[in-house]
Structure formats: C-alpha cells, structure tokens
Amino acid sequence: MAGYILKRILVAFLTLLLIMTITFFLMNAVPGSPFLTEKSTPEMIARANAKYGLDKPLIVQLFNYIKNYLRGDMGTSLKMQEGTAVTKIIFQEGKFALSFKLGVCAVIVAVLIGVPLGCLAAYNRGRWVDSVLRVVTTLGVAVPSFVLCAVLLIFLGVRLQWVPVFSGSLDTWKAYVAPVIGLSFYPMCYVAKLTRTSMLDAIHQDYIRTARAKGLKTRFIIFKHALRNSMIPVITYLGPMTAGIVTGGFVVEQTFQIPGLGKYFISSILNRDYPIIMATTVVLAALVIIMNLVVDIAYKLVDPRISLTKGDR
Amino acid sequence: MKKAIALLLALCMVFALAACGSSAPASAPAPADTTSTAPAPATTTTSSEPAPAEEAPFVVTACIAEEPETIDPTMISSVDGNTYVNHLFENLLRYAPTSTLAGDDPKMVTAELELGQAKSMDVSEDGLTYTFVLRDDIFWSDGVPVKAQDWVYAWQRVCNPDQAADYGYLLADVGVVGAEDVYYNGADPDTLGIKALDDKTIEISLLAATPFFDQICAFGNLMPLRQDIIEKYGDEWTDPANIVCNGPYVMKEWVHDSYISMVPNETYWDAGSVGPQEIKWFLSADETAILAAYQSGEYDFIESFPSDQIESLVASGDCYILPAVTTYYLYINCDNIPDWRVRAAIALCIDRDNIVENVTQGGQIPAASLVTGGITDSTGAMWQNGTGYKEIMWAGLAELYPDYDLSDYTGRCELAQDLLAAAVEDGFDTSITIPYRFNNLGVHGSIAEAVQQDVSSVLGLNMTMDSTEWQVYTSTLSSDRDWDVARLGWQADYLDASSFLDLFKTGGAYNYSNWSSEAYDALCNQYKAMAGGPERDAVMYEAEALLFGEGGFGVSPLYYYTNFYCLSSRVQNAAASTLGFYLFTRATQG
Numbered sequence: 001m002a003g004y005i006l007k008r009i010l011v012a013f014l015t016l017l018l019i020m021t022i023t024f025f026l027m028n029a030v031p032g033s034p035f036l037t038e039k040s041t042p043e044m045i046a047r048a049n050a051k052y053g054l055d056k057p058l059i060v061q062l063f064n065y066i067k068n069y070l071r072g073d074m075g076t077s078l079k080m081q082e083g084t085a086v087t088k089i090i091f092q093e094g095k096f097a098l099s100f101k102l103g104v105c106a107v108i109v110a111v112l113i114g115v116p117l118g119c120l121a122a123y124n125r126g127r128w129v130d131s132v133l134r135v136v137t138t139l140g141v142a143v144p145s146f147v148l149c150a151v152l153l154i155f156l157g158v159r160l161q162w163v164p165v166f167s168g169s170l171d172t173w174k175a176y177v178a179p180v181i182g183l184s185f186y187p188m189c190y191v192a193k194l195t196r197t198s199m200l201d202a203i204h205q206d207y208i209r210t211a212r213a214k215g216l217k218t219r220f221i222i223f224k225h226a227l228r229n230s231m232i233p234v235i236t237y238l239g240p241m242t243a244g245i246v247t248g249g250f251v252v253e254q255t256f257q258i259p260g261l262g263k264y265f266i267s268s269i270l271n272r273d274y275p276i277i278m279a280t281t282v283v284l285a286a287l288v289i290i291m292n293l294v295v296d297i298a299y300k301l302v303d304p305r306i307s308l309t310k311g312d313r
Numbered sequence: 314m315k316k317a318i319a320l321l322l323a324l325c326m327v328f329a330l331a332a333c334g335s336s337a338p339a340s341a342p343a344p345a346d347t348t349s350t351a352p353a354p355a356t357t358t359t360s361s362e363p364a365p366a367e368e369a370p371f372v373v374t375a376c377i378a379e380e381p382e383t384i385d386p387t388m389i390s391s392v393d394g395n396t397y398v399n400h401l402f403e404n405l406l407r408y409a410p411t412s413t414l415a416g417d418d419p420k421m422v423t424a425e426l427e428l429g430q431a432k433s434m435d436v437s438e439d440g441l442t443y444t445f446v447l448r449d450d451i452f453w454s455d456g457v458p459v460k461a462q463d464w465v466y467a468w469q470r471v472c473n474p475d476q477a478a479d480y481g482y483l484l485a486d487v488g489v490v491g492a493e494d495v496y497y498n499g500a501d502p503d504t505l506g507i508k509a510l511d512d513k514t515i516e517i518s519l520l521a522a523t524p525f526f527d528q529i530c531a532f533g534n535l536m537p538l539r540q541d542i543i544e545k546y547g548d549e550w551t552d553p554a555n556i557v558c559n560g561p562y563v564m565k566e567w568v569h570d571s572y573i574s575m576v577p578n579e580t581y582w583d584a585g586s587v588g589p590q591e592i593k594w595f596l597s598a599d600e601t602a603i604l605a606a607y608q609s610g611e612y613d614f615i616e617s618f619p620s621d622q623i624e625s626l627v628a629s630g631d632c633y634i635l636p637a638v639t640t641y642y643l644y645i646n647c648d649n650i651p652d653w654r655v656r657a658a659i660a661l662c663i664d665r666d667n668i669v670e671n672v673t674q675g676g677q678i679p680a681a682s683l684v685t686g687g688i689t690d691s692t693g694a695m696w697q698n699g700t701g702y703k704e705i706m707w708a709g710l711a712e713l714y715p716d717y718d719l720s721d722y723t724g725r726c727e728l729a730q731d732l733l734a735a736a737v738e739d740g741f742d743t744s745i746t747i748p749y750r751f752n753n754l755g756v757h758g759s760i761a762e763a764v765q766q767d768v769s770s771v772l773g774l775n776m777t778m779d780s781t782e783w784q785v786y787t788s789t790l791s792s793d794r795d796w797d798v799a800r801l802g803w804q805a806d807y808l809d810a811s812s813f814l815d816l817f818k819t820g821g822a823y824n825y826s827n828w829s830s831e832a833y834d835a836l837c838n839q840y841k842a843m844a845g846g847p848e849r850d851a852v853m854y855e856a857e858a859l860l861f862g863e864g865g866f867g868v869s870p871l872y873y874y875t876n877f878y879c880l881s882s883r884v885q886n887a888a889a890s891t892l893g894f895y896l897f898t899r900a901t902q903g
Contacts, residue, residue, distance in 0.1 A: 161609055165605045264570065
C-alpha cells in the first residue's frame, strides 16, 4: 500500500507539472491583459508588462513559474490585489479555508442526508415515499444552483430574515445555513439517486436472497448487507464531488458574498490575473488528485476484494 | 473493517466540527494603528468622543462594487477606488457636501470643490503658476505633519512610467511642466513642474492655463503620499496595519472580497464635521444579492442592482437617479465604411428615444452630442445647449440639408435613406453585412438588437452581431478590425469638454474608428493652449461640429448614462459628486 501511495504521489507531481504547462499556454493564448482597463493604452500595458516580466518569452515565464513554485512561491497578483503574494491571498487571507469549511459542511450534509434518503427510497420502492423522494431528487438535480441560491436568498434572507443575506466570512452558524443548503442540495439529491439505484441492484444479488431465506428482517438486510455493497458507486462520485464542492462553489460564494476560492477562480480568469489563475488551478488540481487517491483507498476499505496494486492480485 | 469504518466516520465528524466550529474570521488583519503622536486638533469635537453607552454607534453600510484592485491612490482607476480614496485621503482641494440637493432625494446633497489641505490657492495672472499654502493643523494619521513634499512625491510617483499607473498620463494631459518628458520619455521626475518651496508651500507650473486645473488639485490619483511608509512596506503599504492617511477616515479592517471598514481619523483637521462612527463598505458584484441585502436592511446604500428592477424601485421611492458624466457611443469604422454618408445614415436611423425608454430603462438621456450632460462651458451653460441648437449632433447636417426636420426622428430617417441612396449611386454595395461588435455584459446585447432593428428597417442593411467577453473585446478592437460598428462608454476624468473631444484626435489611443481630420486636430491643439473663456468654448464647439459634419460620423453617441442608487432613510446628508462618486463623510443618522 505504501509503495502504491508513493507511486501515486510521484504521478501526481508530474500531473501537476503538466497541468501548469497546459494552463500557462492556454491563459496566454486568450486575448486580453491583466492591465487592460477602459482607459489603458498599448503604451501603458507595455510598461506594466515590463514591470511584471510579462514581456519576456513565454517559455522563460513558464520556467520562472515552475522554478518559483518549487520554492513555494506562487507569485504576486497582477490585478485583483496588485502586488500581494498569491499564497497570502489564497491561504493566509483565508480564501481556501473558507471554501474548505463550507465545502466540508456541504459534503457532510450531502452524504449524511443523501445516503439515508436513497436507502429510504429503495426500502420503500414503489410506495409514495419513493415517489416523493424521486420527484424531490430529480428536481434537485435539474434545478440550476443559481436559481436555488436566489430562492434561498430571497425567502430565507429577505422575506423570513432567518439567515443573513451577507454570509461573509461565515462568522456565525446562521451564516452557514443558506450557503450549505445551496451547495449541498445538488450532490445530496445525486447521492440519494445513486444510493437508491445501487441499493436496488444489490437487493437482487444472491447473497441478499440468501439473507432473506435465512429469515432476516428486510430492514436489517438493507442497512447491514446491501448498503455496504451499494456504496462503491457513491464513493466513486464522492471524490470529484468533494473536490468540486470545496473549490467550485462559485455561484454560492457569489450569491452569499463569501470571499472563497471558487469566486476568486472565476474572477481571476475574467481579470486575466495570471498568477492567480495558475495558483487556483494548481490548488484545484491538487485537490482532485488527492480526492481520487482517497477514494481509491476508500474502495479498499469498503470492499477488500478490490486490489490497488498488481501484487495484490 | 468495522473499526476502520468507525474510525473514518469519527474522523469525518471531527473534521466537520473543526470546519464548522470556528467563529473567527478567516482573515483578520490587525486594526490600523491610529495612535497619534500629533497634538489633538482643536476642531476635534463630539464625533471622536466615545458615544454614550446606551447609544448604538452610527455605522453606514454600503456596497458600491466588488473588491477593488487597489486603494493605492497612485494606482486607482475606478470610481469605487476613487470613493475609498476620497474617504481616506484629502488633496489640496476637496469635494465637500453642500446644502444643495443632488436630485429629488432629500437625503442626497451635491459635493462641490473647496479648499482642503491647502488654506489658500493663488493663481498667477497668466494662469500658468498655482501656489498653495498648506494648513498648519494637518497631520497624517500617525501624527506626522503633512508636508508639501508629500505632494511632490505623490505627483512624481504617478507620473513615473515605471509605476505603470493607469492615470500616469494625466499630468502630461493637463499640461504640467515637464510631465510629458517624464512620462513619455523617462526624464528625471525631479524635472516635473511641482516644487515644495518649503514645508508648507507648493508651486505648480503649467504649460498652458488649464481652466479646470482646480479639479486636478482634488484628483484621487494625486493625493499626498508618505514616501517613508511606501518605501518601508512596498506593495503592502495599503494594508490596514500599514496605511497612513490624511483624510477624514482611516482604514480599520480590510477583509479581502468581503468588506472594508473605515473609522474616523482622529488627527484629521476637520474631524468635527465627520459623521458616521464607522463606514463599512461591503465588496460584492452580485446584483441580486446586493439588492437582497439592501431590502433586508443589511446595506444602507447600494448603486448596483438588476436594471429590470429600476422602474419598480423608483416607483417605491427606494431608487433615485442622478445624471452621470458618461456617454454611451458607437464607433463606426472609417476604414471599412469610408463613405461618410453611410456612416451618417447609420447614426441618423438609430432611435435613441426607443433605446432609453424601452431598453435601458434607467432614466438615461438620449445623446445630443459626444460631450455628455453635466459638462458645462465657461459660462456655466450646459454643453448641449451651447450652440443654441438643441442637438449638436445634427447641427452640421441641418445646415447641409435644410429641407429635413432633424429635430424629429422621422425627418432623420428620411435623410438617412436619402444619404444612403446617394452613396449607393456612387457605388456603395447594400448587400454587404455590417458586423456590430460589443461585449457580452449588461444591456449591450439588447441595445445592439435595437440598433440592428433600426438599421434593417430604415436602411434595409443587414447587420450581424458579434459579442465577446470584455477582455477579448477591448483587446481586439484595434487589433482585429473586422467590425463596422462597436460600442464603448466614456466617463469624463474632469468636468471639461476636452475630456471627450481629445478621444478622436488622429492616432488617439481610443480613436478606434480611425477617423481623422487635420482641421479637428488643429482645433484640439488650439484649445489646449487657451485659457478658459468663451473663445476656448467656441473652438471646442467648432471641433465637436466637425465630428458630426461632412466627412465625420466616426462616432455616433447614443445616450448619456445615469447613476442610480438606493439609500436607506436611516442615512441623511450623503453627498454625490458630479464625477460619480459618493461621500458619507458628513452623513447623519436619519
């Protein structure tokens, strides 16, 4: 297992290098400049480019990026917080921490509610509970998050005034409520649908029939035997879902005015703030890679028959 | 395996508690060090004294934009940046609230120029030398006296090409001696025409008697700065812990992408006039969320919300509209449409009333000239009325074609059709398509559709629409010339018609339509060298007439922007400057 993890870390490092290179050339291929404003002239942009070394050949700039990253220096913001170190913006000023806190809460809500709902639907297959849950989960998967967030904002924030409209730095528990619902609703519904489907598949397996033949209660069969085996597809989804939720809550962060990484990622692209685009992409990519590794290890924990390395076969 | 799963679940719970439990802000910059070594200003009165225990402090909450790129006065280029800077710093002259209402809103007054950090301003007879004597009781927020050298440093800094400030060209543009050499040719900044005669006296030399130079002396980018602080902290000198201000407020906290908090500057010479005990500027760009926060009472002041809500908000008495010194206009590409009659036909056939009434719906005013509403000539008359003709834009055509009634849209359409017909006779091909390029934000798409409809129905020309993201849009306007019509808006930097007229000089950075006229360039150079007065006005009116005369129409103004805002009734005496920024320095509790 240790050798496997070590190998994955090495591959992850190479993957990150590749992602950096591709991102670097892509962002430079898109027209625009971090120094472009309504009143900037080509001369002014040229001066600013020279100031920040953007007038050097691309390959030199890329080499400098990689060299600095290896030393833990992600560069400085060119526009959004001009002159401020990117590591300070992302980590010390708490952008990553905010998105992480919010994301973890949303993942926990999505799993802790989604999985039982899926079980409940499977357990009551064909009954009204199943029908209601199917409608709700389909709705949850279909409704765009900006619609849901706007509804939450207007009803919970403006009409009922139960939660603040401005969630900001999530200083109070109330500030979490609407963003967590907004962020977790889609994955929760998706997890519930996934659990229901895989649970129904598992129910038709031989070992469940055997359990029934032994006279075990249905509830016991579902939660003790079927659930564990039906978790594989859910776990597969959890990896990218967690990475996406933690860093990709752009709409939620924008709507509830949370200064997190998701919002910053989009803003950095629109502003052509190259060092921030690069840094947020690397952080995102690292998170996806880590989550994929965690998922692979979780497979092994849930189903010992799954082998991670050739030697386990 | 059970143990492993139990362990995993336990870890998840610990993780969740750790994640949700923390109530401390993720980023909590240290409060600004406002401890002052300065003598307490004599004018400091009640506002800086602690409020009675039972009385809640008067805090104004506002949201005017998302996170500013910077609040370094040298580097700002946006209205929101200018707003923050005008609360934190004060120039030789300042914008101060008056007792005149800015519009219909009884809570909003105008802001006018008056002496700020300077106690006197002397202008030489030829208008080329300005001498300012600073007040004796002005201090930075760390207690250090404000000196004339702080302006010399700040002005040299903004003009230094290595600083790459957006407004680096400003001093050259307004004719400060040496600025052109410093900014464009990298000359020694010491050659700039601003000198500290002693700690309290500043002398500024100009190449020409710039009539609006008093406005430049209140300009946000030209605020005094502390060289020692900037050199000590580098790019981080604007952090709350480092920044030193000389204006009515100091920065207490800046949680990036969340809010900026300002509290009164105890060393400010006019501290007695300062109102709110705190101004909290929330930083957001989501219009729906901003409006929701206003409606829930979390924000007192907003100026950004969905445009389709304006009508109902005006009707409910929440929203007020003020004129802005900004013009929305179309470039008509002279390279691709060389026949001025076709360009004039396109300009004539656009129904501007329809655009402002049915598309933008924000109280905008149909344009009658390039120089926007709010700009006056030397007599104080509104620019559009200066020639005595209602619409400067059509005045030249009215002389050329007196048989058409150009004050009426129908008459303009008739002339447009006839001009196009004449162009067709000379070989213009009406089967071509006219690409209209715009950035895909806000109402620009809807405006493009309205223009497309007019061009198609009145002229029978086929117009195609090409929208791109803002960055791509602006960077390709000059490099990719495959467009015939394109949009842009221009806000005046100062209240003078030259701020607009300079745009269309031959080779100008914003002359995207590539329109060129030797006579126009000569007139621009002429008014640059003239002192303010009716003669200069006449030259500028003549220049603008050339934009819309025979051979003109590289530009077609559509409307003058408006500023709209919502202000809670718990805030009174907020102030609006003509240049578009708001002041809460003397706001009172309603």
